[in-house]
Amino acid sequence: MTSTIFDFVGDNSGEWQVTSMTAYKGNPIESVSHLTKVPLGDLSQSEKGIWSFKGIISNLRYTEKEEKDKLTAIQEDLGRKNATLAAFIPIRKSETWWNLAQDERRKIMESKSKHTQTGMKYLPAIARKLFHSRDIGEAFDFLTWFEYAPADAEAFEELLDTLRKTEEWTYVNREIDIRLKKV
Ligand code: HEM
Numbered sequence: 075m076t077s078t079i080f081d082f083v084g085d086n087s088g089e090w091q092v093t094s095m096t097a098y099k100g101n102p103i104e105s106v107s108h109l110t111k112v113p114l115g116d117l118s119q120s121e122k123g124i125w126s127f128k129g130i131i132s133n134l135r136y137t138e139k140e141e142k143d144k145l146t147a148i149q150e151d152l153g154r155k156n157a158t159l160a161a162f163i164p165i166r167k168s169e170t171w172w173n174l175a176q177d178e179r180r181k182i183m184e185s186k187s188k189h190t191q192t193g194m195k196y197l198p199a200i201a202r203k204l205f206h207s208r209d210i211g212e213a214f215d216f217l218t219w220f221e222y223a224p225a226d227a228e229a230f231e232e233l234l235d236t237l238r239k240t241e242e243w244t245y246v247n248r249e250i251d252i253r254l255k256k257v
Contacts, residue, residue, distance in 0.1 A: 076113075077113035077114050078130055078131040078132075079113070079114060079116075079128065079129075079130050079131075080111055080112060080113055080114075080128070080129055080130075080131075080205060080217075081111075081112045081117050081122075081126045081127070081128050082109060082110075082111055082112075082126060082127045082128075082129070082162060082217060082219075083109065083110045083111075083112055083117070083121065083122065083123040083125075083126045084103075084104070084106035084108070084109050084123050084124050084125045084126070085106055085107075085108055085109075085110070085123030085124050086106070086107055086108060086124070087107075087108050088108030088109050088110035088123075088257070089108070089109070089110045089111065089256070089257060090108060090109045090110065090111075090160055090254035090255065090256060090257060091107065091108055091254065091255045091256075091257050092105075092106055092107055092108060092109060092252060092253070092254055093253045093254060093255050094251075094252070094253045095250065095251070095252050095253075096250070096251045096252075097249075097250055097251075098238075098249040098250065098251045099246055099247060099248055099249040100166070100247055100248030100249065100250075101248065102250065103125060103164075103250055104124055104125055106123070106124050106125070108257070109162060109252065109254055110123075111219070127164055127207065127212060127213070127214060127217055128207060128210060128212055129205025129206060129207045129212070129216070129217035130205060130206050130207070130209075130210065131203070131204075131205060131206075132204075132206045135176070135179075136176075136179065136180045136183055136184065137190065141190050141194075144194065145190070145194070145197070148194070148197045148198050149197050149198055149201065149202070150197070150198040150201045151201060152201050152203060152219070152221050153221070154201060154221065154223075156223045157201060157221035157222050157223055157256075158223065158224065158255060158256040159221070159222055159223070159224055159227055159230075159253070159254065159255055159256070160219065160220060160221045160222075160253075160254040160255075160256070161218075161219070161220045161230065161251065161252065161253050161254065162217070162218070162219055162252040162254060163217075163218045163219075163220075163249060163250065163251050163252065164207075164213075164214035164216070164217050164218070164248075164249070164250050164252075165214055165215060165216045165217075165218060165246055165248065165249050166213070166214045166215045166216075166246070166247055166248035166249075167215050167216075167245045167246055167247065168245050168246075168247045170245060171245035172208075182241055182242050182245070183242050186240070186241045186242070187237075187240035187241050187242035187243075188240070189237065189240070189242055192233065192236055192237065193233065193237075195233075196226075196229055196230070196233045199222055199223070199226040199229055200220050200221075200222050200226065200229070200230055200233065201220065201221045201222065202218070202219065202220050202221075203218075203219045204216060204217075204218055204219075205217040205218070205219065213248075214248065214250075234251075
């Protein structure tokens with residue numbers, strides 16, 4: 075069975091080498107040199123590294139059918155050989171965000187901030203996966219993961235710049251931007 079639960083383990087060795095760690099918003103987390111994405115979500119104490127964050131692959135919340143079909147048609151899977159760079163960006167949103175109704179959140183994400191519409195322009199170059207953490211009492215609400223080739227690094231920066239200027243991002247109150255290179 076494919077795993078839907080993952081742990082992201084920061085430590086002194088691992089699958090991905092950390093090239094930068096920036097607390098973009100809110101408190102930083104301890105610096106580490108490596109990160110590993112571990113399926114099953116069932117780590118023993120000694121496997122938890124310097125820190126570890128747990129996330130679950132869940133159902134879509136806001137994506138409408140037309141968007142879903144489009145995404146499915148063009149997005150690429152993780153693990154491509156030439157995607158030697160990655161970004162791990164844990165994010166937390168404010169209580170104000172979580173107190174909004176579903177339709178209000180969708181309106182902010184899409185009608186106002188055009189999250190999916192913007193992101194779509196960067197597919198299939200950027201492969202992505204969203205992990206949910208809020209409902210399991212983790213420090214972050216989401217763990218976001220992106221993989222891309224060095225040739226697409228600039229495009230990824232452009233995408234992040236655009237998203238961070240949106241109304242949606244005014245609800246982000248903690249964001250750690252960790253960049254990685256395949257070992
Ligand atoms: C959620 C698309 C890039 C952060 C989503 C959703 C879609 C999407 C469709 C909604 C999922 C749902 O229906 O529940 C994309 C595409 C991207 C992209 C196509 C292009 C690469 C990014 C980037 C970030 C990001 C660069 C920044 C770290 C998030 C977060 C959520 C999300 C935190 C969850 C938001 C929430 O539920 O409140 N994305 N995204 N995405 N995305 Fe992106």
